[in-house]
Amino acid sequence: MGALVFYSEFDDPTEWSDALKACLPELDVRVYPDVGNPDDVRYVLAWKPPAGFFAPFKNLQLVVNLGAGVDSLTGRDDLPEVPICRLSDPGMVALMRSYVTFAVIRYARDMPDFEAAKRRKEWHYIHPTPLDRIRVGVLGLGALGSAVARGLAEQGFDVRGWDLSPKVIEGVTTVSDPTQWAGFLGDLDILVNMMPLTAGTRGLINAEVFAALTPGTKFVNASRGDVVDEPALIAALQSGQVGAATLDVFIKEPLEPNHPFWQMENVYITPHLASITVPTSAAKDVAESIRRVNGGGAPLHQIYPKAGF
Known part of the structure; x- marks a missing residue:
């Protein structure tokens, strides 16, 4: 199945790792910057990763934006040519x-x-x-x-x-x-x-x-x-x-x-807290997108950052 790299300055990586493993026990979750061998990485779950973040991951298959808004991805010139999706978390x-x-x-x-x-x-x-x-x-x-x-x-x-x-x-x-x-x-x-x-x-x-x-x-x-x-x-x-x-x-x-x-x-x-992603429910979305991509299909909630949506 490969590894998933998690990146966020605002979210608890342990909570996300536990939630993802509950949905996909075989998933190898790694927290940036401890990514191990970058060739193992197939998936990224990230919020506002730094410039050049994706470059080491040559075998990437899916990027999941850790949130509903995609404006953090629009305008970037370093996005990989793989499916990109957002979260739609109840x-x-x-x-x-x-x-x-x-x-x-x-x-x-x-x-x-x-x-x-x-x-x-x-x-x-x-x-x-x-x-x-x-x-x-x-x-x-x-x-x-x-x-x-x-x-x-x-x-x-x-x-x-x-x-x-x-x-x-x-x-x-x-x-x-x-x-x-x-x-x-x-x-x-x-x-x-x-x-x-x-x-x-x-x-x-x-x-x-x-x-x-x-x-x-x-x-x-x-x-x-x-x-x-x-x-x-x-x-x-x-x-x-x-x-x-x-x-x-x-x-x-x-x-x-x-x-x-x-x-x-x-x-x-209020300090930008109207809504946050809830790992225990959102992880199900991530897991389903991974399953779909592994099966040759499109992920849930696919987005097209260059088009702005």
């Missing part, structure tokens, strides 16, 4: 759904106002708005975005979804017609960004997008920081055009101490 999906649901409910139930009232020691009543009157737009309906939109609809929100290609999601009004873009943006109470980072989406959410929103619309970004024009978002938050924002991702991470977001009362910050 645990990761559940975490993303929970994060966005929390962020949306926090605004829908006026929690920032109650948090401020508590600091003032003030009993501050706000009559709740029925959830089906709160219009939530999900921008990007890929694997994670579709799950987020579906989860919000199940909570009872009026959910609208936008994607570049037509999508059908139960309980969600979906739009892909570019002529309806402005109408989609202008009819929301909360906008959630789930767009992947590609050459075409970098800076997509800019001053024009914020200007098209109804004044006071809330914004949630749980995708990638570079999809958003940060100076434009700061200006929109300062003017009140965007009423508040929940931000899990940023152009530069960690967020620098002098960044304006830290000083803004209407910005809720």
Whole structure:
């Protein structure tokens, strides 16, 4: 079967090794840089490996991106000519759904106002708005975005979804017609960004997008920081055009101490943890892709980094 090399600065290699061996007991799991004989290596499971990482592995058959987003691979000129796939992990999906649901409910139930009232020691009543009157737009309906939109609809929100290609999601009004873009943006109470980072989406959410929103619309970004024009978002938050924002991702991470977001009362910050890959569930995906490639087939969730998806 050959060996698999694991690389990540953020994940526990022991947890991954145990999970992979539970699915494929015969798999030889090696943790970078202790790769042994590189000619033994048939598979790589990695997140943001350094430049030149793949060069020693002449017998590579499969690369698995340790996550759902592929922007860490786009633009690289050292990728091997082998199938490359991403993970689609139920645990990761559940975490993303929970994060966005929390962020949306926090605004829908006026929690920032109650948090401020508590600091003032003030009993501050706000009559709740029925959830089906709160219009939530999900921008990007890929694997994670579709799950987020579906989860919000199940909570009872009026959910609208936008994607570049037509999508059908139960309980969600979906739009892909570019002529309806402005109408989609202008009819929301909360906008959630789930767009992947590609050459075409970098800076997509800019001053024009914020200007098209109804004044006071809330914004949630749980995708990638570079999809958003940060100076434009700061200006929109300062003017009140965007009423508040929940931000899990940023152009530069960690967020620098002098960044304006830290000083803004209407910005809720989390340190890029909306979703993580869960080894015990994701390892099943990796094992199945290995089996398929060994059988001469294509892996699960194959991606094409040069095309950006």
